[in-house]
Amino acid sequence: MAEQKGIIPLVGTLGGINFYYLNGKPIARKAGGGFNGNAIKTKASMQRVRENASEFGHCSEVNKAFRLALRPFYKGYTFTHFHSRLMGLFTGLKDLDTAHKRGERRVAEGIAHDDGLKLLQHFNYTPACNVRKVLPFAFAIDSSNFELTISNFDITQVGFVEGATHIALTYGVLDFDFNSLDSQLHLAPTMVMDASYAASNVTLTLSSLPSGIGTRLCVFGLRFYQEVDGALYVLNAKDGVGIVVLECF
Known part of the structure; x- marks a missing residue:
């Protein structure tokens, strides 16, 4: 990666080089080397990425349903970082699942764990208002x-x-x-x-x-x-x- 020099900075790809802005500075780097959808789906080296994506998607679905169920308690109010904080809770619950292999762990199995209900009960849902x-x-x-x-x-x-x-x-x-x-x-x-x-x-x-x-x-x-x-x-x-x-x- 190198900073562009010249009167008119470029944006785009030319001759195998990507030209773009990073933190307000014009940058040039060799094109390629990043991940693409097919690689993530098929390459063995991307197995951990696939596992994390699957579990993240599951936790996100639980998060959405849970927030909607709690809506009567905060209707008309917007919490800062409520979604991301609850993701921490449900990720922690998912991690308690020992019945499934990595990539297939589920929040419900974590709830059934001895510590599952404790996590739900002791989580600080509204830090600004204890x-x-x-x-x-x-x-x-x-x-x-x-x-x-x-x-x-x-x-x-x-x-x-x-x-x-x-x-x-x-x-x-x-x-x-x-x-x-x-x-x-x-x-x-x-x-x-x-x-x-x-x-x-x-x-x-x-x-x-x-x-x-x-x-x-x-x-x-x-x-x-x-x-x-x-x-x-x-x-x-x-x-x-x-x-x-x-x-x-």
Whole structure:
């Protein structure tokens, strides 16, 4: 590779030389030597590339379905690097699959691993809004009806973000099949409270119960709002939306 010299820099291929710009500088290098589609598909030396591509594509499909299933918790909000961060989660789950050879490993097999549910539960879904720091209380889920209770609740201890007058709590059980990517989300009515909320316990009850089509994730979300002239407006600050997986079954 060499930098082009001359009055008029070239762009394109001429006489077996590629001419192009790199970081704003005109560069010339011998054409060829790169990978092409046929080589990746057929050459033995590209086997690892094919394996990685297959597993990456699978994790990407799971990622998309999972994000769509969680959409009610952050509708209208755009997370920075949410897709790429979740890819890290699902790649880690895929790596737990010991039932398949490299190139064929699957997220669902990782979920079935002893550490699979732990990864799902302990993953930091919203680093800019740590739910357990915003709501530093005890969360308990009834294993029979999935009812969520937040005990010893004290509104003065809630970490309201700047400009917020209200906080909305959303709770649901995401019944997600990591094989078929089918899912059902069972939600409790959203609870909205302001700084005058006085109760010491918060209970969120599902409107319907999961049937068990797959892994059941107890998902809790919060969003902040600002009241203006009697109307509530969503605060789309980077720390204004939080999601956490409380338990997995």
